[in-house]
Amino acid sequence: xxxxxxxxxxxxxxxxxxxxxxxxxxxxxxxxxxxxxxxxxxxxxxxxxxxxxxxxxxxxxxxxxxxxxxxxxxxxxxxxxxxxxxxxxxxxxxxxxxxxxxxxxxxxxxxxxxxxxxxxxxxxxxxxxxxxxxxxxxxxxxxxxxxxxxxxxxxxxxxx
Amino acid sequence: xxxxxxxxxxxxxxxxxxxxxxxxxxxxxxxxxxxxxxxxxxxxxxxxxxxxxxxxxxxxxxxxxxxxxxxxxxxxxxxxxxxxxxxxxxxxxxxxxxxxxxxxxxxxxxxxxxxxxxxx
Numbered sequence: 001x002x003x004x005x006x007x008x009x010x011x012x013x014x015x016x017x018x019x020x021x022x023x024x025x026x027x028x029x030x031x032x033x034x035x036x037x038x039x040x041x042x043x044x045x046x047x048x049x050x051x052x053x054x055x056x057x058x059x060x061x062x063x064x065x066x067x068x069x070x071x072x073x074x075x076x077x078x079x080x081x082x083x084x085x086x087x088x089x090x091x092x093x094x095x096x097x098x099x100x101x102x103x104x105x106x107x108x109x110x111x112x113x114x115x116x117x118x119x120x121x122x123x124x125x126x127x128x129x130x131x132x133x134x135x136x137x138x139x140x141x142x143x144x145x146x147x148x149x150x151x152x153x154x155x156x157x158x159x160x
Numbered sequence: 161x162x163x164x165x166x167x168x169x170x171x172x173x174x175x176x177x178x179x180x181x182x183x184x185x186x187x188x189x190x191x192x193x194x195x196x197x198x199x200x201x202x203x204x205x206x207x208x209x210x211x212x213x214x215x216x217x218x219x220x221x222x223x224x225x226x227x228x229x230x231x232x233x234x235x236x237x238x239x240x241x242x243x244x245x246x247x248x249x250x251x252x253x254x255x256x257x258x259x260x261x262x263x264x265x266x267x268x269x270x271x272x273x274x275x276x277x278x279x280x
Contacts, residue, residue, distance in 0.1 A: 022265035023175070074171055076178065089171045096169070096216075097264045100243025104263075108248055112216055114168070 007105050012136040012147050015101045019094065024073045024140075032138045032145055040137060040144040043067070046091035046117045048099035052110035055152035056130055058102055060095040061122065066143035067091055088117045098147055129153055161279060162189040164208035166199035166225065167241070168217045172264070176212060176241060182268035185279050196220025200228050208236060210278060215242035215249065223249075226256045237278060241266065 016032055025031060042061035049057050062070070064087075071082040071090040092115035103112050127150045135148030163180075167173045173192050180188070191206050193199040197219035203211060211229075213222040220228070226238050239260035240253055253261055260274045 093169050093171045097243040104245045
């Protein structure tokens with residue numbers, strides 16, 4: 001079963017909007033502007049895995065500057081006060097929130113893993129057994145942010 | 161009132177604390193637990209009046225914590241603040257005795273609506 005039929009780019013955009021309204025941009029002055037540029041370079045990657053009736057990963061990726069800004073907004077701190085641990089914790093929570101919302105749209109019987117955060121360029125993050133099936137790519141105050149879904153290749157073959 | 165906030169995410173514990181404040185619930189005694197096992201320990205040792213718990217936590221999940229407390233005869237008011245929300249989870253939470261189910265991301269308005277009847 002393809003998750004594209006269950007979780008569309010529009011659904012991802014709606015989830016992201018809720019996150020922005022609640023935590024990252026409560027004043028509504030700097031929304032995520034969707035560009036669709038899936039080639040944008042990112043430096044921080046936060047992943048939650050989903051297993052069960054659907055197998056794959058949800059990846060929240062952004063630049064280090066966007067990650068720092070996210071952590072500052074979440075923790076009500078100044079950007080220059082944010083530590084690497086703060087960035088890691090906040091990015092983990094962002095993937096967890098979006099992943100939890102995605103899980104709610106998938107067929108029953110899925111499990112969500114705890115998040116894994118890597119502070120390294122996208123060339124250091126590989127998902128060898130999975131293929132990207134959808135994604136939302138945009139800019140937040142000129143900094144790249146993306147949310148993408150990767151489905152297990154093995155599951156795709158089994159249902160093909 | 162004493163409130164136990166159980167979430168493995170330090171960030172989310174801070175956000176829950178801040179959102180309670182933004183929703184006007186100040187002056188309460190807040191206690192934190194960083195996983196399910198610690199939540200059970202603190203629920204017994206600290207005797208909170210309310211437990212706000214994540215669902216997906218290491219050691220014991222939030223629903224395991226609730227079931228464990230109820231099995232031990234602890235009737236503390238307990239509810240979930242979680243990013244995951246499926247019908248099966250809601251049903252499991254309700255039948256285990258959960259008083260509320262808040263889905264992340266949440267706003268101060270939602271907290272006000274849910275916690276006003278509990279915290280006054």
